[in-house]
Amino acid sequence: MSIVTVQLGQCGNQIGHEVFNAICSDVRGTHGLCSKKENESYRDACKERFFSEEESEVPVARAVLVDMEPKVISQTLSIAARSGYWKYDDRSHFCQKQGSGNNWANGYSVHGPRHKEIIMNLVQKEAEKCDRLGGFFTIMSMAGGTGSGLGAFVTQCLRDTFPTSFILNHVIWPYGTGEVIVQNYNSVLTLSHLYQSSDALLVHENDVIHKICAQLMNIKQISFRDVNQVIAHQLGSVFQPTYTAESGLHYSRNLLGDLMETLVPHPEFKMLGLRNIPQMPENSLAYSTFSWPGLIKHLRQMLIANAKMEEGIDWQVRPPCLGSSVPSSHSTNKPPHFNTSVANLVILRGKDMHSVDLGSFRDPSLYTSWLNPQDAFNVWKTPRAFNKYEKSASLVSNSQFLLKPLDNVVRKAWNMFASKAYIHQYTKFGIEEEDFLDSFTALEQVISSYTIL
Amino acid sequence: HLVSFQKGIYDEALSSFFRNVDTRSGDDGPDIYKGKICSLKARALLIDMEEGVVNEILQGPLRDLFDGKQLITDVSGSGNNWAVGHKLYGCQYRESIVEKLRKTAEHCDCLQCFFIIHSMGGGTGSGLGTFVLNLLEDEFPEVYRFVTSVYPSGEDDVITSPYNSVLAMKELNEHADCVLPIENESLFDIVNKIHQMINSGKLGSTVKQNSMVTSSAGSAKTVQEKPFDAMNNIVANLLLTLTSSARFEGSLNMDLNEISMNLVPFPRLHYLVSSLTPLYTLADVNVPSRRLDQMFSDAFSRDHQLIQADPKHSLYLACALLVRGNVQVSDLRRNIERLKPSLHFVSWNQEGWKTGLCSVPPVGHSHSLLALANNTCVKPTFIELKDRFMKLYKKKAHLHHYLHVDGMEQSCFSEAVSSLSDLIDEYDELDATKGGLRTDPSRLKIAV
Numbered sequence: 001m002s003i004v005t006v007q008l009g010q011c012g013n014q015i016g017h018e019v020f021n022a023i024c025s026d027v028r029g030t031h032g033l034c035s036k037k038e039n040e041s042y043r044d045a046c047k048e049r050f051f052s053e054e055e056s057e058v059p060v061a062r063a064v065l066v067d068m069e070p071k072v073i074s075q076t077l078s079i080a081a082r083s084g085y086w087k088y089d090d091r092s093h094f095c096q097k098q099g100s101g102n103n104w105a106n107g108y109s110v111h112g113p114r115h116k117e118i119i120m121n122l123v124q125k126e127a128e129k130c131d132r133l134g135g136f137f138t139i140m141s142m143a144g145g146t147g148s149g150l151g152a153f154v155t156q157c158l159r160d161t162f163p164t165s166f167i168l169n170h171v172i173w174p175y176g177t178g179e180v181i182v183q184n185y186n187s188v189l190t191l192s193h194l195y196q197s198s199d200a201l202l203v204h205e206n207d208v209i210h211k212i213c214a215q216l217m218n219i220k221q222i223s224f225r226d227v228n229q230v231i232a233h234q235l236g237s238v239f240q241p242t243y244t245a246e247s248g249l250h251y252s253r254n255l256l257g258d259l260m261e262t263l264v265p266h267p268e269f270k271m272l273g274l275r276n277i278p279q280m281p282e283n284s285l286a287y288s289t290f291s292w293p294g295l296i297k298h299l300r301q302m303l304i305a306n307a308k309m310e311e312g313i314d315w316q317v318r319p320p321c322l323g324s325s326v327p328s329s330h331s332t333n334k335p336p337h338f339n340t341s342v343a344n345l346v347i348l349r350g351k352d353m354h355s356v357d358l359g360s361f362r363d364p365s366l367y368t369s370w371l372n373p374q375d376a377f378n379v380w381k382t383p384r385a386f387n388k389y390e391k392s393a394s395l396v397s398n399s400q401f402l403l404k405p406l407d408n409v410v411r412k413a414w415n416m417f418a419s420k421a422y423i424h425q426y427t428k429f430g431i432e433e434e435d436f437l438d439s440f441t442a443l444e445q446v447i448s449s450y451t452i453l
Numbered sequence: 454h455l456v457s458f459q460k461g462i463y464d465e466a467l468s469s470f471f472r473n474v475d476t477r478s479g480d481d482g483p484d485i486y487k488g489k490i491c492s493l494k495a496r497a498l499l500i501d502m503e504e505g506v507v508n509e510i511l512q513g514p515l516r517d518l519f520d521g522k523q524l525i526t527d528v529s530g531s532g533n534n535w536a537v538g539h540k541l542y543g544c545q546y547r548e549s550i551v552e553k554l555r556k557t558a559e560h561c562d563c564l565q566c567f568f569i570i571h572s573m574g575g576g577t578g579s580g581l582g583t584f585v586l587n588l589l590e591d592e593f594p595e596v597y598r599f600v601t602s603v604y605p606s607g608e609d610d611v612i613t614s615p616y617n618s619v620l621a622m623k624e625l626n627e628h629a630d631c632v633l634p635i636e637n638e639s640l641f642d643i644v645n646k647i648h649q650m651i652n653s654g655k656l657g658s659t660v661k662q663n664s665m666v667t668s669s670a671g672s673a674k675t676v677q678e679k680p681f682d683a684m685n686n687i688v689a690n691l692l693l694t695l696t697s698s699a700r701f702e703g704s705l706n707m708d709l710n711e712i713s714m715n716l717v718p719f720p721r722l723h724y725l726v727s728s729l730t731p732l733y734t735l736a737d738v739n740v741p742s743r744r745l746d747q748m749f750s751d752a753f754s755r756d757h758q759l760i761q762a763d764p765k766h767s768l769y770l771a772c773a774l775l776v777r778g779n780v781q782v783s784d785l786r787r788n789i790e791r792l793k794p795s796l797h798f799v800s801w802n803q804e805g806w807k808t809g810l811c812s813v814p815p816v817g818h819s820h821s822l823l824a825l826a827n828n829t830c831v832k833p834t835f836i837e838l839k840d841r842f843m844k845l846y847k848k849k850a851h852l853h854h855y856l857h858v859d860g861m862e863q864s865c866f867s868e869a870v871s872s873l874s875d876l877i878d879e880y881d882e883l884d885a886t887k888g889g890l891r892t893d894p895s896r897l898k899i900a901v
Contacts, residue, residue, distance in 0.1 A: 010705070010706055014704070069706070069708065071702050071706065072702075072706070075702055096563075097562065097563035097565075098563060098565055098708075098710070099706075099708045099710060099711070100710075101708065101710030101711050101713070101714045102710075102711045102714045102715060102807075103710075103714050145711075145714075175786065176804065177786070177789055177790070177793075177804045177806060178789075178804045178805060178806035178807065178808065179705065179806075179807075179808055180711075180715060180807055181715040181716070181771050181802065181804075181805050181806065181807045182714065182715060210782075210783070210786070213783075214783070219783075220783075221781045221783055221784065222781060222782060222783035223704060223781040223782060223783075224704040224705065224781075224782050224810075225704065227782070410896070411893065411896070412804070414893075414894065414896055414897075415800075415801050415893055415894060416801045416802065418801065418894040419800075419801040420719075421718035421719065421770075421801055421802065422714075422717075422718045424719070424720055425714050425717070437897075440897055441897060441899070444896065444897045444898075444899045445899050448899045
C-alpha cells in the first residue's frame with residue numbers, strides 16, 4: 001500500500017525533502033548486512049510505499065508540495081532532481097506569492113478555502129497513482145502560518161474527502177525561545193484542530209533535536225539542514241519496511257494502519273513521541289559496536305524516565321510497584337517523573353534481532369490499566385540494517401512524553417491571551433476570541449486526560 | 454547589488470523592486486519577465502511639491518531607473534506647512550496620484566507592500582505624505598503600508614516642525630501598519646563613526662570601500678562631500694535588509710507581512726526601533742569569527758540604532774532579528790540566550806523573539822544583522838515631540854498659517870495632540886508593568 005505525503009509550508013517542504021532523501025539513500029546503500037533476497041524485498045516494499053516509477057527510471061516521490069510563497073518549493077524541486085536518484089513529480093506542487101505572514105487565521109480561513117480545490121485535486125491525482133492507498137502523511141510546523149493554518153485546513157479536507165483513510169500528521173514544535181512570536185497561538189490553534197481530523201500526531205521538538213545535534217552528533221555550527229536530517233533519520237527508522245507479528249514472512253504493507261492499531265486505541269490519546277538509538281556522527285559508526293540488550297535497556301529507561309536522548313538518562317526512575325490494589329487512575333502510587341504509557345511500539349533493525357528479549361517492555365507497571373498489557377506493546381523487526389547503523393532501535397510511544405511540552409505551550413499561549421496581545425491580527429482574518437477559547441478548552445482536555453493516566 | 458553582479462539577468466530578487474522594460478519601442482514598452490536586463494525601472498512614485506530634488510535625481514547617475522511618468526511635482530513647495538501639503542495639495546493631486554499608483558500596481562504580479570519614505574518635520578513629506586498614506590489604505594486596503602519617517606531633532610531649524618510632526622503622527626497612528634522612525638542625529642553619528650574608522654590609520658583597519666553601510670555599491674564618493682547621501686544610504690540599507698528574506702533564499706524566511714504580524718501586538722503600537730550591523734567590513738580577512746557574536750552585541754548597542762533611544766532600560770514588547778549570510782540557527786540561539794538576561798521583556802511575551810535567516814549577505818559583507826524592536830523607549834521621543842508642540846500651541850504661534858488653509862480647523866490640532874497623548878498613555882501602561890510581580894493567569898478548569 002502506498003502513502004501520499006503532503007509537505008506544507010517552509011518547514012514541511014524542507015523536512016519532506018530530507019525524508020525522501022534518507023529513505024532513498026538507505027535503499028540504495030549496500031549496507032543492508034543481510035541476504036540479497038532480503039534486500040530486494042525491502043527495497044520493493046519501500047519503493048511501493050513511497051515512490052512511483054514513471055517512464056524515466058528515476059523513482060518519483062509520492063508527494064504534494066504546498067506553500068504560500070514560491071522560493072522553498074522551487075529549491076526543493078531542483079535539489080531533489082539534481083541528485084539523480086529520485087525526484088518529485090513536476091506537477092505535484094502548488095504555491096502562491098504572498099506567504100501567510102505567520103498568521104494561522106490567514107492560512108486556515110483565507111488560503112485554505114481559496115485554494116482548496118487546486119490542492120485537493122493534486123492530492124487526488126497522487127492518490128489515484130497508488131494501486132492501493134495506505135493513507136496520508138502530512139509534514140508541517142505548528143509555529144508559522146502556512147504549515148500550521150493551511151495544514152490544519154488541508155487535514156480537515158483530507159478527512160472529509162477520504163473518510164476511511166488513515167492520516168498521520170508529523171508536527172514540528174518550534175524552539176521554546178521563539179522562532180516566531182505568535183508561535184504559541186498558532187500551536188494551540190493547530191493542535192486543537194488537528195486533534196479533530198487526524199488519526200495521530202507524531203511530534204518532533206526542535207529543542208530536542210538540536211541537543212542531539214550538539215551532544216551526540218558533535219556538530220559545531222548547527223543549521224536547520226542538520227536538524228532536518230536527524231528528523232529524517234528518525235522518521236525513516238519508523239517508515240522503512242518491517243515484519244510485524246501478523247505479517248508473517250512478508251514485509252508488512254499497511255504502515256499507517258498498523259501504527260494506528262498498535263498505538264492509538266482511544267481517540268482521546270493521539271500524541272506520539274519518537275526516540276531512536278543509537279545516534280552518532282557517521283565517522284564514528286565504524287568504531288562502535290552495540291549489543292541488543294544494551295540498546296533495549298537504554299530505550300526502556302528513556303521511556304520510563306522521559307529522556308529525550310541516550311545521554312543524561314535518569315536511571316533513578318523506577319516503575320511503580322504493582323501489587324497494591326489501588327487502581328491506577330488514582331496515580332498517588334506512581335513515583336513522580338515516571339512516564340506512564342498508553343501504548344508502545346519498538347522497531348528493531350539489524351542483525352540478530354530474532355533473539356532480543358523485550359520482556360522489560362511488557363511489564364504491566366509501565367502502562368495505564370485499561371488496556372491489556374499484551375495489546376499495549378508491540379514490536380516490529382527486520383534483519384535489514386537501516387542507514388548504515390548495524391543495529392538500531394526505535395520507540396514510538398503514546399505516553400506522557402509530550403505532556404509537559406504541551407502544557408508549556410498552552411501556558412504561554414494562555415498568558416499572552418490574557419493580555420489580548422496580537423488578537424487583532426487573527427480577528428482580522430475571521431478567527432475570534434471564542435475560537436481561541438474553544439481551542440484552549442480542547443487542549444486542556446487532552447492535558448487532563450494524559451495527566452491522570 | 455546590481456552593480457556588483459554584472460550578469461545582467463532579471464530575476465525574482467530584482468523583480469521585487471524593479472520592472473524590466475523593453476525600451477526598444479520607447480519608454481512605454483512591454484514588461485519583460487525573464488532573461489536579460491533590458492531597462493530597469495523602479496517600481497516607485499516620486500512626489501515633491503518643488504522640483505529641485507527630483508530634477509537632481511533625474512539628471513544624476515540613476516536617472517534611467519525612474520520612469521518619467523512616475524513623478525508628481527509642483528513649483529512652489531509646501532512652505533513647511535502640513536496643512537498645505539495634506540489639505541491643499543492632497544486635494545489638488547489626489548486623482549493624479551491615484552492614477553499613477555494604479556498604473557504602477559498593475560505592473561506587479563503580486564503587490565505585497567508599499568514603502569513610504571518621508572520626513573515628519575516639513576510640509577510635503579509630512580502633509581502630502583500622510584495624505585498618500587490615507588489614500589493607500591482606501592485604494593489598496595489589503596496591501597501593507599510600511600513607513601520610514603525621519604523625525605525632527607530638538608534643534609531643528611524648521612520652527613513649525615513640531616506642528617507638522619504631531620499632525621502627521623495622528624495619521625501614522627491610524628493608517629500605517631509599521632513605522633520605522635529615523636533621527637538624523639543617529640545617522641550623523643554613524644557616519645562620523647565610520648569616518649573616524651577610515652581615518653584612524655590603525656594597523657589592519659582598512660575599510661572595504663563598498664562595505665560601508667553609508668555607501669552605495671561602487672560609489673567612490675568620500676564620506677565628507679555629501680553627508681546627507683551617506684546618511685540616506687544607511688536608510689537604504691535598512692530597507693534592503695528588511696526585504697532581503699523576501700528576495701533571496703534562506704533556511705528560515707521572514708517576509709514583510711511576518712514582521713507586521715509578530716512585532717505589532719496592539720494596532721497602534723507599531724513603532725519599531727531599528728539597528729543595523731555591521732557598519733563596515735574591515736578589508737583584513739584575518740579577523741576571527743568572534744566577529745559573529747560581536748555583531749549580535751552591536752545590534753543592541755545604541756551606536757547602531759537609527760534613532761536616539763534606550764531600549765535596554767525600557768520594556769521590549771517584541772524583537773525581530775533578521776540575519777543575512779553564513780549564519781546558522783545555533784549561532785542565532787546562542788546569541789539570543791546570551792543577550793536575553795540583560796533585556797526586559799513584557800510579562801506576556803518573555804520569549805518575544807522573531808528570527809529570520811537569509812543565506813545571501815549584503816555586498817561586501819560575509820554576514821549582517823538587522824534588529825527591529827518594539828520597545829517602550831520610543832515614549833520619550835514622543836513626549837518631547839508633544840512638549841515642543843504644546844510650547845508653540847499654547848501661544849498659538851504660527852497657527853494662522855495653518856488655519857488659513859481650506860479644510861483645516863483648530864480641531865485638527867486638538868485631535869492630533871490627543872491621539873499622541875493616547876499613544877503615550879498606552880506606552881505608560883505597559884511601562885508600569887515592568888519589573889512587577891508576575892503571576893500566571895489561572896488556567897481553564899476542565900470537568901474530569
